Amino acid sequence: MSRAWRLVTADGVASGGAREDASDETLVLAALGGDEFAFARLVRRHLRKAMTVALEFAGTREDAEDMVQDTFRRVFENLHRFDRARSFEPWFYTILRNTARNVVKGRRRQRQEPITAEHPSHQPGPFENTRRGQLRARIESALERLPAMQRTCFRLCMVEGFTSVEAAAATGLAESTVRVHVLRARRSLQELLDAWRDEVGNG
């Protein structure tokens, strides 16, 4: 497996003039001209966030990996259709969401069961016998009980560190909608945790 592109990118300069701080749109143009390093930089720049979003849609890490790989394949194959007058990220996440939808549909068809069944039921481990472990289990259970889009927005913004603009691009929602989802999710979690604290305090 050739990793020459990684050695070149390490010094901050890639061939074709695609510098570390080059915009996504510049990298797209360079990649269209056959600049592998520019494309590698695009992949590196968006890989982590793409995986984070894919994990929200996928039941397992393996499915999320497939989604991300498929997404970059489609991005490459449609790069010439990208309108460089627009921002790269929303276009990228649209492809990711469509890929995710197809993967989820495919899995459902294969298994003939809803995707939610892919989440393994939570079994308490030894760690969860402690107070902290119990809190963690409570939060995870409360997160699972949130409506899907509230949970996704909350996880992206509060757990994974996305800005509301990034989360909006990732989910295809308006930024204001993302904020509302996060706010509602926080309130719901707060209520659940308050109830639990009372319960533990009384017990």
Place this chain on the structure above:
Amino acid sequence: MTELRDFSKVPDDAAWWDDLEARIMAELGPRVRAGERRRTEWWAPLAHRAWRLGGLAAAAGLVALLFAPARTHDARPTARGLLRLTTSDARLVPFVTADAPPPIAALVLAPHRGDRQ
């Protein structure tokens, strides 16, 4: 809320990220280098304007339909034109094309081609 980071599903292992990145680039790197793209049809660049172009084509068709009857009427052969096809004698034309028929005398007295010979 700082502990919420503990709930991240995203792997922390740097080697895992390197491996995923390498797998993606191993597949796509050579294709980028080769300048390979999915074969596109000639109309592909117009595809995102399909609705607008379709509307324009429909409007053009409508305009053509509106103007078509007028063009057909203009192209209809006239009585004068028909007569020219059947005779080369210009003196007969008024008898066919005049609004009112000429008096019979005019017909009788009209000079005949044979008279001149």
